[in-house]
Amino acid sequence: MIDMTFQQQVNTRAQETIQLCYHCHKCTAGCPVAQDMVHGPDIILRMVQLGQKQEALTSPDIWLCAGCETCGARCPNDIDIAHVMDALRQIAVAEGVKPAVPNVKKFHDIFLTVVGLTGEMHEAGLMGAYELLSGDLFKDPSIMALAANLFVKGKVPVIPKFSKNRDRVKRVIEQSKK
Amino acid sequence: MEFSYYPGCSLHATGLEYDASTRAVFESLGVKLVEIEDWVCCGASSAHSVSADLALNLPAINVALAQEANHGDLLAPCAACFNRTKSADYALRHDPARRKAIEEAVNFSYTGNVHVRNPLDVVINDIGLDTVASKVARPLTGLKVVSYYGCLLVRPPHLMEFDDPENPTAMNRIVGTLGADVKDWSYATDCCGGSASLPRVDIATRLVSGLAQHAREAGAEAIVTACPLCQMNLEMRQAEKPNVPIFYFTELMGLAFGLPEARHWWGKHLIATTPVLSAAGLV
Numbered sequence: 001m002i003d004m005t006f007q008q009q010v011n012t013r014a015q016e017t018i019q020l021c022y023h024c025h026k027c028t029a030g031c032p033v034a035q036d037m038v039h040g041p042d043i044i045l046r047m048v049q050l051g052q053k054q055e056a057l058t059s060p061d062i063w064l065c066a067g068c069e070t071c072g073a074r075c076p077n078d079i080d081i082a083h084v085m086d087a088l089r090q091i092a093v094a095e096g097v098k099p100a101v102p103n104v105k106k107f108h109d110i111f112l113t114v115v116g117l118t119g120e121m122h123e124a125g126l127m128g129a130y131e132l133l134s135g136d137l138f139k140d141p142s143i144m145a146l147a148a149n150l151f152v153k154g155k156v157p158v159i160p161k162f163s164k165n166r167d168r169v170k171r172v173i174e175q176s177k178k
Numbered sequence: 179m180e181f182s183y184y185p186g187c188s189l190h191a192t193g194l195e196y197d198a199s200t201r202a203v204f205e206s207l208g209v210k211l212v213e214i215e216d217w218v219c220c221g222a223s224s225a226h227s228v229s230a231d232l233a234l235n236l237p238a239i240n241v242a243l244a245q246e247a248n249h250g251d252l253l254a255p256c257a258a259c260f261n262r263t264k265s266a267d268y269a270l271r272h273d274p275a276r277r278k279a280i281e282e283a284v285n286f287s288y289t290g291n292v293h294v295r296n297p298l299d300v301v302i303n304d305i306g307l308d309t310v311a312s313k314v315a316r317p318l319t320g321l322k323v324v325s326y327y328g329c330l331l332v333r334p335p336h337l338m339e340f341d342d343p344e345n346p347t348a349m350n351r352i353v354g355t356l357g358a359d360v361k362d363w364s365y366a367t368d369c370c371g372g373s374a375s376l377p378r379v380d381i382a383t384r385l386v387s388g389l390a391q392h393a394r395e396a397g398a399e400a401i402v403t404a405c406p407l408c409q410m411n412l413e414m415r416q417a418e419k420p421n422v423p424i425f426y427f428t429e430l431m432g433l434a435f436g437l438p439e440a441r442h443w444w445g446k447h448l449i450a451t452t453p454v455l456s457a458a459g460l461v
Contacts, residue, residue: 013230032369036381064378067223068369069333073343080334086226086233093228103377104227111224115236121187121219130376140379146414146448153446155192164216168239172283176232 003053010048014087020077021045027071027081037061041071041081044088062088063101103134116173119163124156179304182244182252182292183211186259186406187219193256193406195443199428200255200297202439206313206432207305212249214240222258222330223373223407234276235283237266241294242286251293253300255428257405261330261338264294268337296331297428298348298404299340307355315436317357320458323425324363324398325349326389328408332367343367349427353402356434363396365389372407375415386415390422399454402427413448421449433460 007018021042028040039047039061047056056062062085071081092099099105110129115121124147130136131143150156163169189197204211218239226233240263244252254260269276270288281288301310327346335343346366354360371378371385389412393401400423403409412424424447432440433455444451444461455461 032371032385033374033381036378064374064381066329066369066371066373066381067226068329070329070367070369073333073335083334086230089227090230101377107377108224108227112221112228112232115219115221119216119218120190123187123191127376134377136376136379149448150192153194153448155194155446157191161190163218165218165239165243168284169218169236172232172235172239175283176229176235 001054002051004051006051006053006056007048009091010084010087013090014080014084016079016084016087018045018048018079018084021049021079022077024076026074026076030070030074032068032070033064033066036064041065041085045079045081045084048084048088056088057092057095057097058100060100062092063099063104103136106130106134112173116170117166118160119166119169120161122157122160124150125160179208180210180212180250181295181300182247182249183213184217184240184244184252184254184259184263185213186217186254186256188256188258188406188410192410193426195429195446196255196406196409196426198439199426199432199443202437203428203431203435204297206435206437207309209300209305210249211253212247214243214247214252217243220259220262222262226262231279231283233262234266234269234280237263238270238280238284241267241270241288241292242284244292245286245289251295253295253297255297255404256407257296257328257330258407260294260296265337267294296340296404298331298352301352301431302348307351310352310355310431314356314434316434316460318353318430318434318458318460319357319359321358321430321454321460322361322397322399323353323358323402323430324361324393324396325353325366325427326401326403326408326412326424327367328372328403328405329367329369330407331404349402349404352427353430356430358430361396361398363392363398365392370408370411372411375411379415382411382415383417386412387417390416390418393422398422399457400425400451402430416449420453423447423449423451423454425451
């Protein structure tokens with residue numbers, strides 16, 4: 001299904017002008033994760049131009065983007081493509097589209113839950129919660145050895161620090177969900 | 179010289195040695211760092227993935243706190259904190275509509291007096307390489323390294339205003355001033371895949387192992403960085419042995435300055451640093 005309003009929706013959210021893309025493929029050529037994607041960044045931009053909303057939002061590519069900004073820094077038309085990927089993920093989340101790479105979304109959710117509770121990221125809490133909730137713990141045995149090593153080196157504060165400004169953090173997180 | 183200091187979450191945990199070495203080196207250079215009280219997480223790299231407002235509002239809380247604290251510019255050693263906080267500052271400085279929205283959400287009034295800075299920039303432009311050279315007590319002669327900037331320090335170029343986005347030289351110049359043998363390579367701003375380090379180990383391992391391999395080919399025995407997320411990912415996900423150790427540039431400054439605290443930093447690394455340092459006669 002073609003949604004002719006999609007390009008405008010993405011332009012507005014990303015504050016970019018996607019119709020400027022003339023498909024030189026420089027973004028895809030320099031993308032460190034293009035080989036892990038199904039389409040690559042330039043085809044995702046083409047989908048946006050053509051109004052292929054469903055295809056773009058359900059693509060794993062938008063969740064695999066590493067946010068390294070190499071694409072945008074090299075784009076001859078100054079499109080911040082990583083920012084467009086941010087906008088596509090944001091639209092997918094806002095419209096309840098199931099993420100094609102659920103673990104990446106799960107990571108972000110856990111991250112923001114921890115930050116909302118303490119005001120500060122507790123890295124060990126994030127890693128532990130992520131590994132347990134994603135099921136990756138059982139796929140990647142090296143993670144236990146790594147956790148133990150970090151603990152021995154004093155890099156895992158046992159008690160999370162609570163910022164006095166955590167209410168402020170909680171408030172901006174709540175606002176962003178509206 | 180005085181700065182408001184924002185260590186961020188990583189520097190209190192996996193990046194302990196970056197925090198300790200930054201504090202020690204700046205103190206020895208006569209620069210006072212005053213940690214912002216009750217700073218909050220900048221939200222990197224999750225907030226901007228799910229909400230455009232949250233991506234700016236979270237780091238703007240720290241801009242507000244630094245403004246209240248009034249200890250000068252805001253120094254953020256973590257490349258991710260620097261990137262997110264600078265993005266928020268850019269929106270506050272250049273986009274009146276965004277500024278109004280952020281001010282309302284965070285409940286403060288932006289003055290623009292506080293600039294967001296990175297230690298590489300401060301060492302080069304405020305302290306100066308002449309001063310750095312004058313502090314070197316123990317030149318790092320024989321230590322073969324490559325400088326690695328990664329993504330967040332240099333991109334997007336208009337936001338970061340940092341050096342040259344494709345060919346940055348700040349770290350080369352600093353580490354070179356310390357006497358190290360800095361090798362040229364073409365991968366200084368390639369992505370290490372830090373965001374994939376937990377959810378897609380395969381991607382992170384491929385990108386990290388490639389960087390380590392390219393560093394070896396360039397003749398380097400170690401990689402120097404200014405980002406705790408790169409440092410952690412690069413030490414965690416190297417496939418090939420022996421692993422290449424990853425130093426923070428501030429650690430090498432502390433070592434060259436002959437700071438006694440430096441001996442506490444090496445044991446914090448996941449990859450042993452002693453073989454490389456002792457081969458160069460530095461420990």
